[in-house]
Amino acid sequence: MEIRVPEVGESVVEALVAKWHRRDGEPVRREEPVCELETDKVTLEINAEADGILSITVPAGETVKIGTVIGSI
Secondary structure, X not given: OEEEOOOOOOOOOEEEEEEEXXXXXXXXXXXXXXXXXXXXXXXXXXXXXXXXXXXXXXXXXXXXXXXXXXXXX
């Protein structure tokens, strides 16, 4: 299951991957917060959509476009 940067508003085109709450390869549970994203308008947490093992493809500190896959479970 892919973890994508969600749309948060019409004028927002990118987000900073501010923090991962788990490390690459660690288990996560459904609804558990896995990362924190920051835009110029909002800071939001992304929750796991399923139980599984986290695979991070974009490290914290990188800015990515809305819709980018930043990891998977």
